[in-house]
Amino acid sequence: MLAVWLVLVAVFGSFAGKLSDVEENDPVSFLPGKAESVKALEAVRAFPSGEQTEAVIVYSRDGGLQAADRAAIVRDRAAINADPPRGTARIPPPIFSRDGAAALLIADVDTSGPTSDNTLIDATDALRDRVHEAVPLGLQVEVTGPAGFSTDAVKVFEQINGTLLLATASLVFVLLILIYRSPIFWAIPLFTVIFAEVIARGIGYFLAEAGVTINGQTSGILSVLVFGVGTDYALLLVARYREELRRHEDKHEAVAIALRRAGPAVLASGLTVIAALLCLSLAEVNGTAGLGPVSAFGVALAMLAMLTLLPALLAITGRRAFWPFVPRYGGAGTDETHGWWRRLGERIRVRPRRVWIGTTVALLVLCLGLTQMNSDLTSGNSFRDQVESVEGQELIAQSFPAGANAPTIVIVPPGDEAGGASAGADAARVAAVLRALSAVPGVAQVAPVERDPRSGVRIAVTLEADPYSEQAFDVIPPLREAAKAAGGDDVLVGGPTAEERDLRVSTARDNRVIVPLVLVVVFLILVLVLRAVLLPLLLMATVILSYAAALGIGAFFFMQVFGFAGVDPGLPLFAFIFLVALGVDYNIFLMVRVREEAHEHGTRLGTVRGLAVTGAVITSAGIVLAGTFSTLAVLPLVVLTEIGFTIAVGVLLDTFVVRSVLVPAIVLDVGDRVWWPSELGHRLATAHDEDEEEDEPAAATAAEAGEGKPSSAAS
Numbered sequence: 001m002l003a004v005w006l007v008l009v010a011v012f013g014s015f016a017g018k019l020s021d022v023e024e025n026d027p028v029s030f031l032p033g034k035a036e037s038v039k040a041l042e043a044v045r046a047f048p049s050g051e052q053t054e055a056v057i058v059y060s061r062d063g064g065l066q067a068a069d070r071a072a073i074v075r076d077r078a079a080i081n082a083d084p085p086r087g088t089a090r091i092p093p094p095i096f097s098r099d100g101a102a103a104l105l106i107a108d109v110d111t112s113g114p115t116s117d118n119t120l121i122d123a124t125d126a127l128r129d130r131v132h133e134a135v136p137l138g139l140q141v142e143v144t145g146p147a148g149f150s151t152d153a154v155k156v157f158e159q160i161n162g163t164l165l166l167a168t169a170s171l172v173f174v175l176l177i178l179i180y181r182s183p184i185f186w187a188i189p190l191f192t193v194i195f196a197e198v199i200a201r202g203i204g205y206f207l208a209e210a211g212v213t214i215n216g217q218t219s220g221i222l223s224v225l226v227f228g229v230g231t232d233y234a235l236l237l238v239a240r241y242r243e244e245l246r247r248h249e250d251k252h253e254a255v256a257i258a259l260r261r262a263g264p265a266v267l268a269s270g271l272t273v274i275a276a277l278l279c280l281s282l283a284e285v286n287g288t289a290g291l292g293p294v295s296a297f298g299v300a301l302a303m304l305a306m307l308t309l310l311p312a313l314l315a316i317t318g319r320r321a322f323w324p325f326v327p328r329y330g331g332a333g334t335d336e337t338h339g340w341w342r343r344l345g346e347r348i349r350v351r352p353r354r355v356w357i358g359t360t361v362a363l364l365v366l367c368l369g370l371t372q373m374n375s376d377l378t379s380g381n382s383f384r385d386q387v388e389s390v391e392g393q394e395l396i397a398q399s400f401p402a403g404a405n406a407p408t409i410v411i412v413p414p415g416d417e418a419g420g421a422s423a424g425a426d427a428a429r430v431a432a433v434l435r436a437l438s439a440v441p442g443v444a445q446v447a448p449v450e451r452d453p454r455s456g457v458r459i460a461v462t463l464e465a466d467p468y469s470e471q472a473f474d475v476i477p478p479l480r481e482a483a484k485a486a487g488g489d490d491v492l493v494g495g496p497t498a499e500e501r502d503l504r505v506s507t508a509r510d511n512r513v514i515v516p517l518v519l520v521v522v523f524l525i526l527v528l529v530l531r532a533v534l535l536p537l538l539l540m541a542t543v544i545l546s547y548a549a550a551l552g553i554g555a556f557f558f559m560q561v562f563g564f565a566g567v568d569p570g571l572p573l574f575a576f577i578f579l580v581a582l583g584v585d586y587n588i589f590l591m592v593r594v595r596e597e598a599h600e601h602g603t604r605l606g607t608v609r610g611l612a613v614t615g616a617v618i619t620s621a622g623i624v625l626a627g628t629f630s631t632l633a634v635l636p637l638v639v640l641t642e643i644g645f646t647i648a649v650g651v652l653l654d655t656f657v658v659r660s661v662l663v664p665a666i667v668l669d670v671g672d673r674v675w676w677p678s679e680l681g682h683r684l685a686t687a688h689d690e691d692e693e694e695d696e697p698a699a700a701t702a703a704e705a706g707e708g709k710p711s712s713a714a715s
Contacts, residue, residue, distance in 0.1 A: 040494025157216025
């Protein structure tokens with residue numbers, strides 16, 4: 001088995017490093033093909049000028065531009081036009097503001113070629129290098145516009161792979177050292193998960209080549225997910241293996257029994273996460289749809305590695321790998337249904353109804369943070385650190401209409417009878433569109449910028465508001481309505497503002513469609529795994545409550561503590577997918593063991609014993625998973641910080657509150673009926689009489705005192 005995995009790593013490892021080469025970090029690539037802004041972009045490419053992305057160079061001085069400033073502007077324009085960066089057109093004369101405090105140089109960068117991302121970044125960097133040379137004292141010069149924003153975003157995503165992988169691997173290494181307290185054993189689960197991660201990235205490269213949209217965010221989440229989920233599964237399997245080493249002298253027998261007992265829970269957990277992630281494939285947003293299959297492959301590989309490679313390595317290394325805390329055959333811990341987690345279970349068992357009602361009320365209070373949530377996070381305020389594109393946009397807004405940074409594009413195609421017209425489109429039709437656009441509230445300026453007999457007329461619309469703001473997004477629907485009313489349904493409205501507005505509309509649609517689908521899929525898997533209906537319903541309710549509480553905590557911290565502008569529109573969906581799927585994971589780990597114990601000891605005592613046995617390992621797994629997702633916060637993008645924080649908080653809530661307190665309390669209160677309508681529930685309900693309530697505490701006390709397992713009569 002080890003040889004098989006070494007071959008797989010050798011085959012796919014050579015492609016893992018190429019994943020970043022096929023990432024698409026341009027926001028337009030995330031949009032569905034049917035979005036109007038995408039159709040407008042395709043129409044723009046048909047014009048002779050092709051697809052142009054504007055790099056806006058802004059010069060600003062408090063109190064007004066001086067003679068030296070104007071001379072520097074003329075010098076920069078002449079130098080750039082004399083030797084323009086690759087793909088950059090000649091820069092027209094500068095545009096001066098009415099207050100005389102600022103000026104703009106607009107450079108169009110051709111991004112219609114196959115290497116458009118590299119062309120855009122190289123051109124923007126070259127422009128920034130040139131205009132930042134010999135700047136007069138007191139003059140502010142920044143390069144912004146769509147080219148500046150795209151360049152800054154791509155550069156952030158380029159940092160994700162190396163930075164995030166190092167942070168995640170380092171954190172997992174430290175946590176494994178603390179959990180196992182061994183200078184040797186940490187290497188076994190860590191290298192197992194590294195094998196899975198390398199192969200997953202190699203497969204991700206082939207998926208991207210096959211047409212799946214993968215961006216830096218997807219790549220980063222893939223690494224975090226594989227490390228987090230893989231380590232969780234390793235902890236579960238190793239805990240059962242160590243338990244069996246104390247009961248069986250032969251290490252191979254211990255591995256086999258551990259795999260047979262813990263393997264089904266790992267398999268069920270992995271399939272649940274995979275099924276939830278695959279639901280993302282139905283998303284309209286291409287970036288979200290691409291996250292589904294890529295992450296599903298990652299989780300599948302992590303699961304397979306823990307079910308095949310990890311047992312092989314455990315069988316190879318045996319007990320000595322746990323040094324210095326080697327589990328001896330027949331040694332202490334053969335019966336692990338004691339300790340702190342057992343005492344917690346016994347306390348909950350005294351008044352379970354009071355416990356689950358109180359816990360539910362506390363989680364509902366945390367949900368009040370949802371009142372703080374808004375969706376004001378946009379491309380313009382999505383960077384945690386100050387970047388040049390944002391600083392330039394702020395300078396433009398001080399002296400020009402804020403929308404001058406990124407005009408909205410309107411395409412008026414040729415009329416049916418305009419084939420021979422010199423303007424390329426019916427003049428009356430174009431004039432009507434221009435008048436209609438000018439009358440829309442929020443529009444500062446309208447001007448045709450290009451005419452072509454075959455493609456029509458391209459119009460630039462300058463908005464009064466920041467083009468990356470909610471106010472600007474709200475202008476797009478009436479703008480489209482006015483344009484189509486005046487020029488026909490084939491008139492298209494696109495550009496950066498329209499693209500982000502379409503992205504938000506598609507994201508809202510994905511939330512409405514995918515969330516209910518995931519709930520149904522996860523519920524059906526729980527029914528199959530637990531062979532019951534009532535218990536899966538109760539577990540789903542607890543996970544949804546935990547998700548809402550985590551989102552409420554996150555919204556409160558984002559608005560009131562971190563000072564973010566808002567919440568990314570995609571956060572609720574991402575948080576839901578991961579928290580529901582991963583939260584159900586821990587419930588599966590717990591309830592599979594409870595079901596196993598219930599066959600011998602009954603539901604109530606089985607719940608206490610199941611919590612006692614799984615408490616430490618699931619807590620360790622939750623800390624690892626929360627820690628790996630929290631590494632997303634090392635990256636300077638607000639959306640990744642929000643995703644990492646929310647999921648980390650949600651996982652900790654699931655670990656320490658839902659799985660440890662709420663679920664056991666509900667199961668203890670409902671009793672044998674939780675297994676309805678399975679045969680187990682019917683058998684337990686008829687086999688256990690009222691004497692169980694009196695005998696179980698005594699048996700539990702005996703077990704706590706180390707007097708052995710409760711007798712079958714006490715059970």
